[in-house]
Structure formats: structure tokens, C-alpha cells
Amino acid sequence: MLEVKLHDIGEGMTEGEVIHYLVKVGDSVSTDQPLVEVQTDKMVAELTSPCSGIVKKIPIEVGETVQVGTSLLYIEVGGGTQLEQKSSIETKQVSEKKANPTLEKPPLNTFKRVLAAPYTRKIARDNNINLEEVQASDPSGRVKEEDVFRFLKGLQSEKVSVKDVKQAVAVQVTPDEIPFRGIRKKIAEKMTKSLFTIPHVTHFDEVNMTKLFEMKEQLKTSGESVSISAFLIKALVISLKDFPIFNAELDEENSRILLKKNYHIGIATNTESGLIVPVIHDADKKSIKEIHHEAKDLTKRAIDGKLQPFEMQNSTFTVSNVGPLGSTGATPIINYPETALIAFHKTKKQPIVNERDEIVIGHIMTLSMAFDHRVADGATAVKFTNRFASLIEQPHKLMMEMI
Structure with a gap:
């Protein structure tokens, strides 16, 4: 008898919730056939059969949360006589269908996902x-x-x-x-831990997007289509290098602040299942165009539920772009155990004073930055967003930083 156990689907996983069995006791299964859907803290994962055989026992009920290593199903390898009987029955059915083709119906693909x-x-x-x-x-x-x-x-x-x-x-x-279970419950648990562990402070600021919009249109005219988000992420990475305290993690147990050497940017994504955070790993080593394509691909696959576990791990700083949804402001919760999170809100056309003291129409975006007050102070947060704004408001500075 072979036990099918809940294994570690992703780094750091300790438990999962059984949300749906795809087979029942007595079913014959083949190697790699999906058996059960399990909800982890970030995704719905399928566990497949390691062999061919017959399902003999399902000890765990749907809705139960179990630890890694728990046996979810028992399979009798090979199936012996029952498989032979099943094969004989199927052979007989095929013969009958050939003899009387009017009885033949298109079968359902039982194993199709x-x-x-x-x-x-x-x-x-x-x-x-x-x-x-x-x-x-x-x-x-x-x-x-x-x-x-x-x-x-x-x-x-x-x-x-x-x-x-x-x-x-x-x-x-x-x-x-x-x-109240699955991803929604896991989000609640993580947000509660973040809010009750980290003393949150939210800093609001405005960024003049006018010149960046002009650059984007120029690129579009020349045949290059790049999202505004890609520019924002690149500017954030450069700013994080200047202010590494925000690309950090507090290790309270050992009384130290860990300044991360990698720049893995999480992208908060709204899906039918809840909030998912795919990660652009090593964003500092990627061009704006590469960031644009990767962010687009990750977001689409997050919405479709096709992300792999490693694509949602090890973020060092998270971005939430809620402007397209019409948001004008918020006090975001930090993606624990990170030190900070920045949210980009709606960009509005409004009168501004330019360098020549003329009143013109500009594109102004509001941002809100939540940070851990144990790790950083308000003055540092202001300097950080000032640095970020300077790169966005003067795009040539952003280009110079990448040379």
C-alpha cells in the first residue's frame, strides 16, 4: 500500500488545506493523474499520483488543514485482479461498441484539467x-x-x-x-500578523508624471510599448540601493536588521481567489523592457492561477499599483516580513507651476508608503520618496543611472 503524503510544495510551507478530491475510494488511477487539490498560503496546488493503482482509503476530509507529511490517500499499487477485471470490462465494452456503433458516445476525458x-x-x-x-x-x-x-x-x-x-x-x-478559508483565510492571517507585529507608519507624497508620460508616448511613436509600471519599478530599485534600509528585514530574535543584497520586487495582484504577490527576482539586473514583459507575464499567470511556488517567494519590497482601479489614497499593510510597501494611486490632471513659474496642466500621481517604524524613521522615508520622485520627474536622470 502506497501513502500519498502532503509534501512541501513551496519554501517554508508547513501546512495546507484539503479543498477538493479529484478521485474517490475504489477509483483506478494512473501515474501523474491529479488526485487532490490543496490550498497553501499562496496558491492552490494539485498533488498527483506517483504510481498506477486503486484508491483504497482517503482518511482526511475536505476542509481539514493538515501538516506537511500527513497521508492524504492510500493507493494499492498495480491493483491486481481489480485492474484485470476493469481491463476485461473495457475490452468487452469496446467490442460491443464496434458491433453496435449507434451506442457509442464521445467519452469524457476524465483526466483532463x-x-x-x-x-x-x-x-x-x-x-x-x-x-x-x-x-x-x-x-x-x-x-x-x-x-x-x-x-x-x-x-x-x-x-x-x-x-x-x-x-x-x-x-x-x-x-x-x-x-472563510483558502487564500482568503491565509491573506487574513498574514495581514493580521503584519499589522499586529509591525508598527506601521504611512507617508503620503505626490509625483509629477508629466515628463515620464511624454517619454512613454515618444517610445510608443517609435514602436516601443513599455508600461509606466516598469519605469516605476526600475526607479524604486535605484532608490532602494540608495536607501537599503527599506530593502531589509528585522530579525528580532537575534537583534539585527538584515540588509538584503538582492532586489526582488513583489507585485500585489488582485485575482478571483484573492491577493497574490508574484515576484520579479533580481529586478536590479533587468532592463525596463525586461521588467515590463516579466511583470505582464507574472500578472497574467497570477490571475489565471498558473504561477509556480518559486515565483511567489523571497520578495524584499512590494509594490501595489491601484491607480488604474481609481484609488486616490490608502494606508497599505506591509507584506511581512518586509520593511516597507509602496502603493501607487490615481494620476490626475491638475494645474501645476513649471520651472518657468508658468501655470500649466500636469499629471500628478499620489503615492502612499507604509514602513516599519522600528527599522526606519519618517525623515528617511521622505528622503527615499524624494529620490524616487526625482527619477520619475526627470526621466533622463533615470536613464543616466542605468548607464
Whole structure:
């Protein structure tokens, strides 16, 4: 009998929550077939079968949180007589189908992994729907919640709106109750630890984005499309090198502050499952263009739930770009155990005074920087954001720093 145990899926992982079994006792499984979905503090991961055999026992219930090393399933390797009987039955069924082709139906691909977010999977499970039977409206093949709602009501007409469908099945998907578990629970635990461990101070500032916008448009005209975020991240890395106290971690147990030599920038990303923070590793060694492409790729895969564990580890400083959502200000919570986090808010057009004392229309962005007051002081935070602003407001300075 082979035990399938919860192993360390990512660095530092100690436990996981069983959220869904993909097999049941008595099922025959093949090597590498997905068996169970487990929620860690950062992602939903699948554990696969290490061998072919028959599932004999499932000792852990869905919803239980277990430690690494816990046995989740027991598999009888090979399966002996039962597998031979299954093979015989399948052979007989194939013969019958050949004799009577009218009885043949396209089989479901039992082991196919359907692209869908965890919340979409939950809706399907709550309503006993097999996601493989749901037709995806997205060209990528990703099944979305509206596809499940449409399937649930058996709608064939495009005249019925998704909003109408959601309202029609509101009772069935119990909108009055949301399970507090998975990524949402892990986020809550981490945020609570951060807020009650770190004495937060939030510093607000404004940055004149006018010249950076002009540079971006010039690049676009020449055929180079680079996001504003890529410039901001590069300017942050340069500023962190000048103020390494914000690229640090407090080690209270040993009474020391660890100044990190690597510059791994976390990108706070909003997904259906909750807040995910993919990481651009060694951002100081990458060009603005490379940062642009990597950030775009990481963000997309975070939203699609396709990130690997190492892509969400070891961040030294986190960025939250909430401006596109319309945010005008906030007091962000630090991504523990980091020392600081910076949030970029909405950029507004407003009257400003230029170098010639003329009143012109400029693009002004508000930022908020939360930092650990045990590690750094307010004056240092102001100097840090001043340095950052100087690189953004005078983009040629940013270019010079990279030579």
C-alpha cells in the first residue's frame, strides 16, 4: 500500500488545506493523474499520483488543514485482479461498441484539467457540475463563472444576459455565505500578523508624471510599448540601493536588521481567489523592457492561477499599483516580513507651476508608503520618496543611472 503524503510544495510551507478530491475510494488511477487539490498560503496546488493503482482509503476530509507529511490517500499499487477485471470490462465494452456503433458516445476525458479559477470550481462543485461538460466562452478555453451559471440553467439562447442568469440561480449558489478559508483565510492571517507585529507608519507624497508620460508616448511613436509600471519599478530599485534600509528585514530574535543584497520586487495582484504577490527576482539586473514583459507575464499567470511556488517567494519590497482601479489614497499593510510597501494611486490632471513659474496642466500621481517604524524613521522615508520622485520627474536622470 502506497501513502500519498502532503509534501512541501513551496519554501517554508508547513501546512495546507484539503479543498477538493479529484478521485474517490475504489477509483483506478494512473501515474501523474491529479488526485487532490490543496490550498497553501499562496496558491492552490494539485498533488498527483506517483504510481498506477486503486484508491483504497482517503482518511482526511475536505476542509481539514493538515501538516506537511500527513497521508492524504492510500493507493494499492498495480491493483491486481481489480485492474484485470476493469481491463476485461473495457475490452468487452469496446467490442460491443464496434458491433453496435449507434451506442457509442464521445467519452469524457476524465483526466483532463479544465482551466478555471478556484471560485469557479467551487460553484461547479456546489451544484454538482462536471466542469468538463461546460463549454467555455473564452477563446483560451478557460471556464468562467458565467459559463457555469449558463450551463446550470441549461440556457441555449444568447438573449438571456449573464446578470439575469446569476439572479436566477442566486438561491442555488448561496450568496449569503462565503466560506472563510483558502487564500482568503491565509491573506487574513498574514495581514493580521503584519499589522499586529509591525508598527506601521504611512507617508503620503505626490509625483509629477508629466515628463515620464511624454517619454512613454515618444517610445510608443517609435514602436516601443513599455508600461509606466516598469519605469516605476526600475526607479524604486535605484532608490532602494540608495536607501537599503527599506530593502531589509528585522530579525528580532537575534537583534539585527538584515540588509538584503538582492532586489526582488513583489507585485500585489488582485485575482478571483484573492491577493497574490508574484515576484520579479533580481529586478536590479533587468532592463525596463525586461521588467515590463516579466511583470505582464507574472500578472497574467497570477490571475489565471498558473504561477509556480518559486515565483511567489523571497520578495524584499512590494509594490501595489491601484491607480488604474481609481484609488486616490490608502494606508497599505506591509507584506511581512518586509520593511516597507509602496502603493501607487490615481494620476490626475491638475494645474501645476513649471520651472518657468508658468501655470500649466500636469499629471500628478499620489503615492502612499507604509514602513516599519522600528527599522526606519519618517525623515528617511521622505528622503527615499524624494529620490524616487526625482527619477520619475526627470526621466533622463533615470536613464543616466542605468548607464
